[in-house]
Amino acid sequence: MANDMTNFPPERLLDLRDLAVTFATAEGPVRAVQGVSYHVNRGEVLGVVGESGSGKSVTVRAIMRLLARNATDTGTIRFAPDGEPLTLSGQPRDSKLMRSLRGNRIGMIFQEPMTALSPVHSIGTQIARTVLLHRGGSKSAARDRAAELLARVQLPNPGEMLDRYPHQLSGGMRQRAMIALALACDPALLIADEPTTALDVTTEAQILDLLRGLQKDLGMAIVFITHNFGVVADIADRVAVMYLGQVVETGSVDDIFYAPGHPYTKALLGSIPRLGAAKRHRLQTIQGMVPDPYHIPKGCPFHTRCDHVRPGLCDVTAPPVFSPRPGQEVRCHLTGGAA
Numbered sequence: 001m002a003n004d005m006t007n008f009p010p011e012r013l014l015d016l017r018d019l020a021v022t023f024a025t026a027e028g029p030v031r032a033v034q035g036v037s038y039h040v041n042r043g044e045v046l047g048v049v050g051e052s053g054s055g056k057s058v059t060v061r062a063i064m065r066l067l068a069r070n071a072t073d074t075g076t077i078r079f080a081p082d083g084e085p086l087t088l089s090g091q092p093r094d095s096k097l098m099r100s101l102r103g104n105r106i107g108m109i110f111q112e113p114m115t116a117l118s119p120v121h122s123i124g125t126q127i128a129r130t131v132l133l134h135r136g137g138s139k140s141a142a143r144d145r146a147a148e149l150l151a152r153v154q155l156p157n158p159g160e161m162l163d164r165y166p167h168q169l170s171g172g173m174r175q176r177a178m179i180a181l182a183l184a185c186d187p188a189l190l191i192a193d194e195p196t197t198a199l200d201v202t203t204e205a206q207i208l209d210l211l212r213g214l215q216k217d218l219g220m221a222i223v224f225i226t227h228n229f230g231v232v233a234d235i236a237d238r239v240a241v242m243y244l245g246q247v248v249e250t251g252s253v254d255d256i257f258y259a260p261g262h263p264y265t266k267a268l269l270g271s272i273p274r275l276g277a278a279k280r281h282r283l284q285t286i287q288g289m290v291p292d293p294y295h296i297p298k299g300c301p302f303h304t305r306c307d308h309v310r311p312g313l314c315d316v317t318a319p320p321v322f323s324p325r326p327g328q329e330v331r332c333h334l335t336g337g338a339a
């Protein structure tokens with residue numbers, strides 16, 4: 001738990017440097033995350049976007065120290081919820097520090113609410129227990145706090161909801177109950193791993209609206225994982241684009257949408273349907289398949305699918321980081337807008 005202020009400005013909440021995660025499997029090592037660096041400032045929403053298997057979830061599991069037993073990780077993870085940064089890298093899953101942070105200074109929400117909610121306890125009991133565990137106080141105060149949280153996530157009749165079990169709620173309501181549980185102790189950081197992916201578009205829009213409102217009111221930061229660029233546009237301030245275990249581009253949401261630098265970001269944006277686009281406009285698809293994680297290509301991991309590949313360069317050497325404008329970084333050989 002060394003405290004180190006080096007390169008840790010006061011506005012920073014979370015900082016990852018060179019995170020690498022490898023899983024040992026019978027078929028060989030899976031290098032799921034390779035040298036990921038990103039940061040989140042206080043009160044900011046970072047959207048992490050990329051196709052399935054790009055390492056988005058493994059990265060946040062490393063932050064929470066909830067990696068599978070066959071994983072090893074290296075790199076530095078620092079988190080400063082209250083002043084000086086704490087070093088989370090190297091912490092065992094059950095360390096006192098991690099147990100005191102998860103559910104307290106770090107809240108988590110997932111695609112499937114039943115990952116977070118227990119089927120055998122009422123919603124009110126689950127929220128009140130979390131409040132008692134981290135904050136103490138009386139049982140009745142904890143129950144009042146639970147009712148207040150259920151109202152905050154706009155569940156109808158919060159007093160009555162306290163005694164409901166998760167299976168008695170609709171999908172959208174369960175998602176709201178999970179959000180209430182994650183917010184029980186006013187986290188500085190909410191980790192949201194595809195929380196709206198399984199919902200219909202109307203419910204998804206309502207949940208995104210709710211999260212954005214809560215984020216503003218409570219001043220918390222969010223790492224929001226999604227494979228959907230439309231969702232990123234709705235919720236994020238900054239974006240990290242991941243491909244095969246690496247961050248290939250980061251920037252503000254405007255930079256990423258209006259001036260993307262990486263051919264992969266451009267291809268992902270080209271695959272979003274746009275309202276009002278000319279009828280003959282055809283959606284772009286990215287050629288080829290994501291390579292399997294046992295055989296990550298040499299050089300730039302995207303070179304096997306890139307329209308702009310330069311043989312002898314992109315398939316040989318890892319690309320440098322290029323910064324087209326302050327705050328935007330692109331990991332590509334075709335720097336200076338050549339892509």
Ligand SMILES: Nc1ncnc2c1ncn2[C@@H]1O[C@H](COP(=O)(O)OP(=O)(O)OP(=O)(O)O)[C@@H](O)[C@H]1O
Pocket residue numbers: 023024025030032050051052053054055056057058059068070227293
């Ligand atoms: N316990 C494990 N053992 C072996 N490989 C794993 C394990 N957990 C994850 N992986 C591999 O790590 C890679 C990254 O997975 P991850 O779940 O982070 O991707 P993702 O970008 O979040 O995609 P998705 O949207 O599908 O969740 C994948 O190739 C996955 O198969």
